[in-house]
Amino acid sequence: MSATPATGAAPAAPARRGRPGYDRAQILQIAVGLFNEQGYDATSVADLAARLGLTKSALYHHFDSKEQLLAEALDEALSALEGVLDDAATGGTPAERLDAVLRGAVEVLIDRLPSVTLLLRVRGNSDTERAALERRRLFDQRVTELVRAAQDAGLIRADIDGAVTTRLVFGMINSVVEWYRPSGPIDRERLAHDIVTITLDGMRTR
Amino acid sequence: MSATPATGAAPAAPARRGRPGYDRAQILQIAVGLFNEQGYDATSVADLAARLGLTKSALYHHFDSKEQLLAEALDEALSALEGVLDDAATGGTPAERLDAVLRGAVEVLIDRLPSVTLLLRVRGNSDTERAALERRRLFDQRVTELVRAAQDAGLIRADIDGAVTTRLVFGMINSVVEWYRPSGPIDRERLAHDIVTITLDGMRTR
DNA sequence: GTCTATAAATGGATAGAC
């Protein structure tokens, strides 16, 4: 868990001597945490340097810009989400594939909670943010196609538009970043189960 | 719809002569729109003045601070949401009251889309924001109590924790601010119906 | 790999004329 996440080619970066000695991955992790606490725009490079116990200059030795930190975090989140769809594409019936996508999305969201949280708050204020929004849009499109296929197969109710259904269900899934904490009482699989249960069968008793 | 929203005592503010001639309500409306486009922190007072076609100084004649604009918008959204709960408290069975709260929340969210959108993005970076978050928390608590009462009455499934159910369902409802546009093809009542349908009965066919 | 110092621009906000 606490091992170095292997940014480049080095198999295992040995702990640095002297001062802090952060590598890119560690800095990115702490940066994303702070962006999520305060908001990306409200977080200054000085804020981040203070949290790291570094000066701004030392930070700029590791990264070219604040925006580069954002770009790397957004890429991590988007790649993971796209991976869910790539994996699910090989499944069986539309219903099975949809189930796999919903469960997979919840699990990615939890496993990569910080970067996905950041992604979901992007508004499009820079080229970096706009590119991320476009990748998100393509993801949504692919999920909507899956929902429509499940509707055509008669497995999902067709009295609500597929795009609306997709938005609502992913709205519920994505909202998890607002409150879920891995250290809390509810585990990953349980939450995925609860969400799939409510979205498929609803909260009303029968 | 286009009438003056009655900020103070004056029944109908006559159109100003000369330049733009904004009143507080008009400025607030445009400010909230810009905050939602770019994010509150990413929006400078200069940005807002530019959109209004005014200078910063002219803006400060109407408002004491950027934060005051935020505070007034957040209060509008919170008051409207609290009103939904106050109204629903007088209903009949827990199920009827919960239905009324869900529908009412969707309708408030749509009727006050700009201010509610702003509210849902607040992170707690100032006293103003923290006070708004606290009012939101109290709202959530009151809804959770309603869900638990419906569970105790056997009307809502009890195999998922009431607080989790509340968060998930309001996560879906709140996500509407991310994509809904009143000018679009789907009207308020239709969306409220779709959301209540999915959250109560799910998207699976039976 | 970290530091001090500083640049150049922008942030929120105010003074005072018209």
Add this chain to the structure above:
DNA sequence: GTCTATCCATTTATAGAC
């Protein structure tokens, strides 16, 4: 009610020493 001009703190980012 809006303007020009300005203040001062903070912003992102860089230069160059250790």
